[in-house]
Amino acid sequence: MTRGSGVDRLETKADQSAISLKAVLGPMSLMGIGIGATIGSGIFVLTGVVAARFAGPAVTLSLVLAGFGCLCAALCYAEMASMIPASGSAYSYTYATLGRTAAWVVGWSLCMEYLFAAASVAVGWSGYFGSMLASLGWNLPHALVSAPLDSSDGMHIMGTGALLNVPAICITAILAYLVAAGVRQSAFTTNTIVIVKLLVIAIFVLVGIRFVNPANWHPYVPPNTGQFGHLGWSGVLRGAGVMFVAYLGFDAISTASQEARNPRVDVPRALLGSLAVCSILYIAVGAVLTGLAPWHSLDVPNPIAFAVAAAGKSVAWLVPLVNIGALFGLTSVALVLIYGQSRIFLAMASDGLLPPIFKRIHARSRTPVGGILVTAAFCAVLAGLFPIGLLAEMDSIGTLLAFTVVCAGVLVLRRKAPTAVRRFRVPFGPVIPVIGIVICMVLMAGLSLGTWLRLVGWLAVGGVYYFTRSRRSVDQGRPTGIAYPSVHE
Numbered sequence: 001m002t003r004g005s006g007v008d009r010l011e012t013k014a015d016q017s018a019i020s021l022k023a024v025l026g027p028m029s030l031m032g033i034g035i036g037a038t039i040g041s042g043i044f045v046l047t048g049v050v051a052a053r054f055a056g057p058a059v060t061l062s063l064v065l066a067g068f069g070c071l072c073a074a075l076c077y078a079e080m081a082s083m084i085p086a087s088g089s090a091y092s093y094t095y096a097t098l099g100r101t102a103a104w105v106v107g108w109s110l111c112m113e114y115l116f117a118a119a120s121v122a123v124g125w126s127g128y129f130g131s132m133l134a135s136l137g138w139n140l141p142h143a144l145v146s147a148p149l150d151s152s153d154g155m156h157i158m159g160t161g162a163l164l165n166v167p168a169i170c171i172t173a174i175l176a177y178l179v180a181a182g183v184r185q186s187a188f189t190t191n192t193i194v195i196v197k198l199l200v201i202a203i204f205v206l207v208g209i210r211f212v213n214p215a216n217w218h219p220y221v222p223p224n225t226g227q228f229g230h231l232g233w234s235g236v237l238r239g240a241g242v243m244f245v246a247y248l249g250f251d252a253i254s255t256a257s258q259e260a261r262n263p264r265v266d267v268p269r270a271l272l273g274s275l276a277v278c279s280i281l282y283i284a285v286g287a288v289l290t291g292l293a294p295w296h297s298l299d300v301p302n303p304i305a306f307a308v309a310a311a312g313k314s315v316a317w318l319v320p321l322v323n324i325g326a327l328f329g330l331t332s333v334a335l336v337l338i339y340g341q342s343r344i345f346l347a348m349a350s351d352g353l354l355p356p357i358f359k360r361i362h363a364r365s366r367t368p369v370g371g372i373l374v375t376a377a378f379c380a381v382l383a384g385l386f387p388i389g390l391l392a393e394m395d396s397i398g399t400l401l402a403f404t405v406v407c408a409g410v411l412v413l414r415r416k417a418p419t420a421v422r423r424f425r426v427p428f429g430p431v432i433p434v435i436g437i438v439i440c441m442v443l444m445a446g447l448s449l450g451t452w453l454r455l456v457g458w459l460a461v462g463g464v465y466y467f468t469r470s471r472r473s474v475d476q477g478r479p480t481g482i483a484y485p486s487v488h489e
Contacts, residue, residue, distance in 0.1 A: 025256055027266040033336055034253045034274025036194050039201065039281060040333025042246025044326040045124035045388060047286050048303020055239035056222040056231055057290040060283050062239035067279040069240070069443060070247040072436030073403040074275045075426045076410045078268035081254050082423035083413070090251065090402040092347055097409040097416070100351075101466075106405045107348045108462035112455075113251075113398035114341035115375065118172070118334050119382035120391035123147070125330040126167035126383075127301020132323040140167075147387040168383035175335045176376030179342065180369050193332035198281075200325025204304060205284045207318060211311045212291030222295075229446060241443035244396050244403075246282060247275065251402070252340040268424040301388065302326065338375050345371035353466070397447050397455050400440045407436035 025033075051059040080093040091110055095103035130145045146162035224232025253270050260266055289298065292307040300306050304326065308318045346368040349358035360370035382391060410426055410433045426432045 025260045025266075027262075027270055030253050030256060030260055030266055030270035031274050032194050033256055033339075034270055035198070035278060036332035037252040037336035037340070038247055038274060038278040038333075039194070039197055040121055040124075040329045042243060043201065043282055043285050044128065044304055044329055045120075045301060046243060046246055047282070047289055048298035048300060048306070049388065050239040050242050051286070051290050051295040051303075052297070052299035053239075054229060054231065054235040054242065056220070056235070056295045057217045058221045058236050059239055059243075059290060059295075060286045061221075061236050062243050063246075063279075063282045063286050065236070065240040065439075066243040066247060066443070067275075067282070069244065069403075069436065069439035070275060070279075072432050072439060073407060074271050075432050076403075076407045076436060077251070077254055078271045078424045079410055079422055079426045080406060080413075081267040081271065082264050083420060090254075090406045091344055093409050094405050095351065097412040098405070100353075102405065103351075104348075104353055104462070104466045105459065106402050107344060107353065108459065108466075109398045109401045109455075110251075110344050111341065111398075112458050113402060114337050114344065115378050116382060116391045116398065118337035118341065118375070118379040119168075119386070120388045121330050121334040121337065122168040122172050122379060122383035123165060123386075123388040123391065124301060125171050125327060125334065126165050127388075128305065128323050128326040128330065129167050129171075131302040131305050132320070132327065135320055135323065147385060149385050150387050150390065164384045166384070169380045171331065171334065172338075172376055172380045172383055175331065175338055176372055178335060179339045180367050180372045193328045197325050197329035197332070200321055200328070201281055201285060204308070204318065204322060204325075205281075205288050207315060208288040208292055208308065208311070211315055212288060214291065216291050216294055229448065234446065237443065237446040238448075241400065241446045242396050243282075244399055244443055247278065251399070252336045256340075256343070264423045334379075338372065338379065341375040342368045342371035345374065397444055397451050398458075400444045401455075404437050404440040404444075407433040407440070 047059055047063075050062055051057065055062045077090075077093075084092055084096055091103055091107035094106040126145055130140050133140060143161070143163040144166045146160060147165055148160055148162045149157050150160050221233060221236065222231040224230065224234060228234045229238035253267060253274065256267075285304070289304060289307050293303075293310040297310070298306065302323070305319050305322045308315055308322055345354060345358040348354045349356060349371070357370040358374065359368060361368055411430055413420070414430070
């Protein structure tokens with residue numbers, strides 16, 4: 001059969017010398033990557049944005065719905081990862097099951113997912129950084145910490161009068177340097193940060209719950225404004241679609257498969273373990289956050305610090321601690337996202353779908369420095385120009401599309417390779433993958449028309465590139481750089 005056609009790709013043993021990565025990550029480091037990427041902008045920023053704009057106190061319902069959809073997708077990811085320990089995440093899984101063209105669509109969507117996610121995290125980091133400096137009496141100029149572009153209706157872009165979000169650009173550059181320094185160094189940094197931010201979140205929940213005002217939870221589902229997605233049950237649905245990005249961390253784990261010591265076993269465990277821990281924390285924080293401050297006041301870059309301050313002087317001592325925890329949390333998320341995107345670039349470039357610069361490995365650090373630099377450059381531009389709400393919706397739709405295809409890939413592979421060795425199997429046969437597909441598609445339908453149009457534009461640009469340039473590598477018989485183990489091993 002031709003290269004990349006269906007399951008035959010799983011049995012390919014290609015030369016990996018060009019993309020040799022260090023297999024140094026154990027199960028705890030993999031879970032650290034997952035939690036590091038999950039506990040960040042979603043919990044420190046998006047919970048407030050979703051509550052204020054879409055769901056009100058029912059942001060907790062949005063989180064439950066998003067979490068259940070992610071569980072279905074995570075189970076599918078776990079089965080795929082146990083069979084295909086490759087660094088390309090959903091891109092590699094799609095290539096193995098649905099072929100090259102479908103893989104390009106998913107890979108290109110993943111690029112949008114990771115780039116916009118990293119940019120939104122950098123913007124959230126900037127907000128908490130400004131809040132921390134303000135608490136010390138240093139106020140940065142508004143024009144240098146805000147987005148110069150915004151959209152009031154999700155469709156039309158307008159100017160805000162600001163110049164550039166400088167802190168967001170700076171943190172992106174610093175983290176790109178850490179990722180380029182080596183996977184062991186970045187994993188150690190991530191694990192250290194994860195411990196700090198989990199402690200801060202635990203303190204916020206345990207202390208904040210004593211000062212919750214139950215009146216802030218009424219009405220639990222505020223009445224719809226007359227526009228789909230703005231409060232009411234449609235707002236809960238749209239909020240779940242936006243919050244889906246909060247659970248992106250388990251996808252980042254799968255991008256580390258080729259750097260894991262025992263990927264077939266440890267990656268599935270880390271996927272499900274990190275999702276369980278993070279789901280509990282998200283729901284708890286959402287409940288306490290909307291109980292401390294009126295939900296409509298939480299559309300700020302630093303909602304947790306804002307809610308603590310609104311709760312009164314008795315908990316004012318928590319504000320600096322929350323700011324520090326948020327900065328640590330957002331730092332680890334942005335670091336993992338830059339790491340994950342560079343590995344997706346690496347996988348796609350190794351298959352000839354992107355230029356060779358994306359698979360260039362640094363001789364000493366053994367990291368894909370070309371992909372890291374390009375990732376950082378794009379993220380810096382997005383973070384410097386756009387607000388977090390716009391970036392988060394774009395990220396969510398890319399995530400949902402990728403998860404939908406991975407769930408479908410499990411069904412395809414069950415039919416094409418029923419006897420393949422699976423160290424982990426999705427329970428209940430095809431039921432879970434089908435539920436995952438339905439939930440992802442419903443959540444995508446709840447996102448704004450502007451978000452859909454930008455997705456179409458993104459895919460159109462990618463389609464032009466694919467059919468005019470990257471397809472040439474197929475005609476030239478260009479080999480892949482990633483080896484996929486046999487399904488019968």
